[in-house]
Amino acid sequence: MTSLLRLLTGRPPAAPRTISRETVAIVLANGQRVEVLRVRDPRARRIKLSVDERGPRLTLPLRASEIAGQRFVIEHGDWLLAQLARAGTDAPGLQPHRTETLPLRGTEVPLRWQHARYLRIQTGEDAIEIAAPETVALKSLQRALRDFYEGQARADVGRWLPRYLPGLPRAPARLRYRVMSSQWGSLAPDGALSLDLSLVLAPPAAFEYVLVHELCHLIHADHSRAFWREVEQRCPQWRLQREYFRDSGRALKARLRKLIAADE
Template sequence: MVRAGDEILELSTPTGSTIKVVKAPHPRSRRLRLTVTPGGARVTYPHGTHPAEVFAFLRRHADWLERKLDELHLKHRGPPPLKPGVTTLMPLRGESVQLSWHDGPYPRIEHREDELRLIVPRPHSRALPAARNLLAAFLETQMRRDLSRWLAAYVPELDAAPTGLRIKPLKSLWGSLDARDRVTLDLALALAPPPALRYVLVHELCHLKVRSHSVRFWGWVERLYPGYQAQRDWLREHGAALKAELQRLTVDGAEA
């Protein structure tokens, strides 16, 4: 927000774009400070700071500033909405595939290498709920194929087994283990590379042995899936985008 007395600086970035930065003194500030919000960038500085010093500070942080603004704008916009009849790209098992719409007498999905073909009756706009349900069912089937194979390997090694396995959209979690030893996994993991899904499964299975996140628990995770840290880090970096993709592709709404 631009307030009375604020100035606007125009900063050229290394990529050739121009960023407008609100420049304002702060009565309690002891140093130059740059902040970025969805509303834009703002630099504050102590009274008496020379304008050249402010501009030099911005120049030093131009790369960071451009990157942060891009990230915020992407998060604010989110992925493009799923539009009936309009081809789009989506992630599947960590790869980008094309999602296309085709006419057919009944709803179904055909998977052809790097393409998912949504076959639905016309008009496509009226078939959108059916298309969303098709995608959710397809993604769950993809997950269960991997999970059944991994469970067969891990259960004997753990000498413990879950009482059930549910897959559904989750708002913030990737998985959970309830008091009845039933595992729940986020449907968004169907969009991630299989090693990330495998890590979450191992994580929840290890809670069958240790309910906390103690050193002993992580020892079990390392034993079953050496090098799991890379997959945990991947989910931390890309998780929000995956969950947003799932929301636009399938039925809206998620549980905690």
């Protein structure tokens, strides 16, 4: 009826209500300052505070005031700090010529900085070597680090994959690395395999488990008992690796995002 009335009277339709986002700083009861992504969502029915690898997020309905949202964050300050510590979002970012270690394959690897004309990141015998201009742009360094991590991930999968291919109905159609929010891997209907780039920061056994998990979806597309039997045949300690991701997964994803400033 409303649409018909607008048609007859010539009134333009109401402008759609869109989601707005902005980052605000909120001082908690203990005096600590926390940056929160404040999202005003017309679909929201109540104020909600959540934390993921991107950091804290405060969702407000259209009718909620900014002051009410701020009070909500302060009231839940203890919970928020505990979640931030668990998620690892307070980890330091990449600082040119200052960062001392980088995570790789479950350990903190020392960094060896060198002044050079061109930017280059590679592994040495006992350290990750970064050759960079003295005034290297942070964005350039972050892109180079992402490329370095992807190269390391491809090298790991390149060692593991040939071992599993003979027992599969077909090989993955293609392989790509992405920065994923919640998943660790996915297999598309066409056989394209995607893996979370932060897996290269995890212990190799955990990374390999995710690869096995996704490869077994080439045999069974679901998570049936038959699927888990295929996983266990190839990775007997898969439960241990799954527990690792439940305990440390969010911090792992957050660490990668902080280092390469991922916005996917």
